[in-house]
Amino acid sequence: MLDIEVHSKHYQANPSQGRRLVLDDIHINLQAGEFLAVVGPSGCGKSTLLHIVAGLDKDFEGHISWQEGVENQPRLGYVFQNPRLLPWLNVRDNIGLVLDDPSANRQEIDALLEATGLMPFSHYHPSQLSVGMQRRAALARAFVVKPSLLLMDEPFVSLDSPSALQLRELLLEILSVRRTTVIFVTHDLHEATMLADRILFFSTSPARIVGESRVDIPRHSRNDERAIDACYRELQQRFTQIYQQSRFSPSSDPQQAD
């Protein structure tokens, strides 16, 4: 459905410094409905890749091509590391803001408020909500546009692990109803194992793809901790080697997800 081909992406902090290579020959082919996780160390350029895919950053060598079956202007949903809700709008208006005609889509907004458990708080301003609830609102906002592609940039980072787990389960639940193509960036292999159909491993900067693996757990048994853990151990073993070669190991302990 989507072909991402980034030959190279350079970054220049200021004119006096040289250009630093951030992404090196990244080629990703995304199938419709696929959940792709990109795992790599913090600061390796994963977020830059999402920026490029979203069209926020056009200064790179390569191209992003949408294949047939996708309208000219693909709708994007984006869940950022920080929820980035507007503090001057309440939850409902924050979600409605990204729609062209919020009043016509009232039912859809209601359904997502219901699904994320935010219905009783729809008139609260973000500052009155807990961090976990703010992230749920950001999820609802991303899904309300019925995205052809959902980009998620470490959306559950800096949450305590029960809340993070709850949010992952919520994401799976929403996805089971609204099948969506997702690129999910994280440094947490366990999280990637629980959510993704396919995992790409990025090296330290400049980021290259150093490994790829499928997660063959059916979507409906993703809340089976034992199956996830078994798969996670297998993946971890297989890729510890790769990261040792590049002298790096991503945070492998889900409890330590910062």
Add this chain to the structure above:
Amino acid sequence: MLAVNFRRLLSILLLVALWYAAALWWGNSLLPAPDAVVKMVWQEALSGQLWHHLTATLRRVLISFVIAMLIGSVIGIIMGRSRSADQLLDPWLIIFLNIPALVIIILAYVWFGLQELTAIFAIAVNKIPNVVVTLREGARTLDKGYQEMARSFNLGRRKTLLYITLPQLLPFFAVAARSGLSLIWKIVLVVELLGRSDGVGFQLHLYFQLFDVTGILAYSLSFILIMLIIEFGFLQPVERKINRWRG
């Protein structure tokens, strides 16, 4: 809240009492007692003079305020967003910030004649640099994250302006408006004194030539009262309203 208001009232009453005592002690017409000033205000109000001059001044304040806010905001936001515009205009800004108000007023009258438009222009030019500085600061601190959110969700120009950019700039508009109004009403009197035939500044000039301190105090106190009403009755409630979401 009640105690605070009570203390404020007490402080004002104390000031009036001191004034009264000083006037009695000196016993000179150059320092009239409060009741003489109030009587004068009342007489001028009855004759229609007070209203005539107050509205003339107030009209100039409001028109030049709106003009200065509009032009100053546009320039300030452009300078805050574009580095090259900032570098180009910054020296001008510093010069205009440092020209004494009186110089601008005199030059404006000399070059453009003693007319209403010149007066309003001179007041606005005095205020514009302050608005520019404040709004430039606001535009510089615009959150990049919100901008990215707007772009990735394809919000478009209108929504981005209305829901993302302007709400972030509102506190800066409020600061510029409040400091602006107090600056403008001080300048407007000088403008009127130098080249208008109505307004509070003109009246002050007249009573100054007659050495009539009662008249000077009557007009300045009436005008201060109007500005206080605008501040507490309009500006502060509006500011509270737009800041409601900061809870």
